[in-house]
Amino acid sequence: MNKKSVTTPIQLESDTNITPRRGQWAKANLGPQSIEAIDNDAKLFLHQSVSTPCLSAVVKAEGAWIEDIEGRRYLDFHGNNVHHIGYGHPRLKQAIARQMDELPFAPRRFACHPATELAQKLVDISPGNLSKVLFTTGGSDAIEVALKLARASTGRHKTVSFWDAFHGAGFGAASIGGEQLFRSHAIGPLLSGSEHVAPFACYRCPYGYPEKDGKPDLELCKLTCANMVRYVLEKEGDVAAVIAEPARAVPYIPPPGFWQEIRKACNDHGALLIFDEIPTGLGKTGAMFACDHDQVEPDILVMGKALGGGIIPLAAVLAQPELDIAGDYAFGHYTHEKNPVSARAGLTTIEIIEDENLVENAATLGDWAIGQLNEIKQRNKVIGSIRGRGFLIGVELVQSDEGKEPAIDLAEDVLYRCLDNGLSFKTTMGNTLTLTPPLITDYKQMEFALQTIEEAIIASSKAMGLQ
Ligand SMILES: Cc1ncc(COP(=O)(O)O)c(C=O)c1O
Numbered sequence: 001m002n003k004k005s006v007t008t009p010i011q012l013e014s015d016t017n018i019t020p021r022r023g024q025w026a027k028a029n030l031g032p033q034s035i036e037a038i039d040n041d042a043k044l045f046l047h048q049s050v051s052t053p054c055l056s057a058v059v060k061a062e063g064a065w066i067e068d069i070e071g072r073r074y075l076d077f078h079g080n081n082v083h084h085i086g087y088g089h090p091r092l093k094q095a096i097a098r099q100m101d102e103l104p105f106a107p108r109r110f111a112c113h114p115a116t117e118l119a120q121k122l123v124d125i126s127p128g129n130l131s132k133v134l135f136t137t138g139g140s141d142a143i144e145v146a147l148k149l150a151r152a153s154t155g156r157h158k159t160v161s162f163w164d165a166f167h168g169a170g171f172g173a174a175s176i177g178g179e180q181l182f183r184s185h186a187i188g189p190l191l192s193g194s195e196h197v198a199p200f201a202c203y204r205c206p207y208g209y210p211e212k213d214g215k216p217d218l219e220l221c222k223l224t225c226a227n228m229v230r231y232v233l234e235k236e237g238d239v240a241a242v243i244a245e246p247a248r249a250v251p252y253i254p255p256p257g258f259w260q261e262i263r264k265a266c267n268d269h270g271a272l273l274i275f276d277e278i279p280t281g282l283g284k285t286g287a288m289f290a291c292d293h294d295q296v297e298p299d300i301l302v303m304g305k306a307l308g309g310g311i312i313p314l315a316a317v318l319a320q321p322e323l324d325i326a327g328d329y330a331f332g333h334y335t336h337e338k339n340p341v342s343a344r345a346g347l348t349t350i351e352i353i354e355d356e357n358l359v360e361n362a363a364t365l366g367d368w369a370i371g372q373l374n375e376i377k378q379r380n381k382v383i384g385s386i387r388g389r390g391f392l393i394g395v396e397l398v399q400s401d402e403g404k405e406p407a408i409d410l411a412e413d414v415l416y417r418c419l420d421n422g423l424s425f426k427t428t429m430g431n432t433l434t435l436t437p438p439l440i441t442d443y444k445q446m447e448f449a450l451q452t453i454e455e456a457i458i459a460s461s462k463a464m465g466l467q
Contacts, residue, residue: 017053025416034069061087064438074424077435081279084306085352086440092309092348099344106338114343121350125288128297130318134332139278139304140168142315146300147172148331150272153323156240158193160232167276176243200225201252203385216255226258230265243274247290250428251394259296272299282306283353283439286363286390309349314342358439366390369446376454382461395433406431410460417456423449
């Protein structure tokens, strides 16, 4: 390649993944086989923040557990939110194998039973009147479809979305996303008309309102965060859609009444409401969809991740029937749009979630875990906030309970201590331990996770002089 055609890389070799603490962890924990696997990965894959270079290398994923090359097992409370039914569920593997024998592929212009059965199932379990479906192979693609559908059906192109949100990797998704990492600097101009407002984030309210007893003080704030969306819709006057995660994966749970207000504002200003339920759909928050908690029905709902059962990449867009107005165009048209094996995986995954009462498990065990974490918070002043719903749980670490200064270093230390003790999760916003267990997690595993986290918080905060 002509070297001159390459512009100066933006932090291309900065390896932001490799912090000094991660380096130390790797030194202590990775043997020659792991190092070879990671080096090979780093040699072959384009480097990108938060993926390559990798932390370690896995060789097994089963149930709620992953195992690395060193034979070390981790209870996986991260799983990229794909592992609702656990990794490699035997019933799913059998259903996929059977489907591969019966009908391994269907060219798009042919209907096939698994695809229509899955579409019908999604219509049955989704809120309200969402009844037109399109499948894609990944969440980002499904977001693009949703954006196109909103444009076509409203004749408008603008969107309102939230800072700090993530909606995927495509240009549309990056435009509506609110994280610098995915939208700023290197990639150039984004979609015009992508307006952003501050998100609900009651513990760190962007408008400066304090919480009262760990809850939003609605008397005081009067849902300023929702009113701002109405304000922008009114000022612009021609917004196609508001798009958001109904429960933020960071995580943040909406203040009561938030989504009702947004729904009303959308109706008043002719904008659609699109819910991105890619990580939260299918039971993560203890309801089939996160928006079920708020009893608000979107015009378009996007789901993905766990839909393929943690084996097959699959996502879906569900829309109100009156949005089916673009029959002369093609907004999806993905090669694997009606892949019978993917569809079978989706259908079986939902059947497993229903038959094993996994949504109920996330609701009850999640409630219990959040209660336990609140007790742990009483004992540890470096925990600033516990929040979540079902199996979407955040533990935000701060320097002390007097101020809210984020304890980013502490969170990283806790993460590596937990990895040492067999628990994997991720940190978000730098200082929030974010727990997204699979829906199959049982009481004993949850107890182990909470104990591991508390021990790590105590050890790390002592070591840093914060307790
Ligand atoms: C809220 C949200 N939207 C969209 C996406 C993108 O999905 P995918 O990675 O399948 O493209 C993600 C992925 O993490 C997500 O969390």
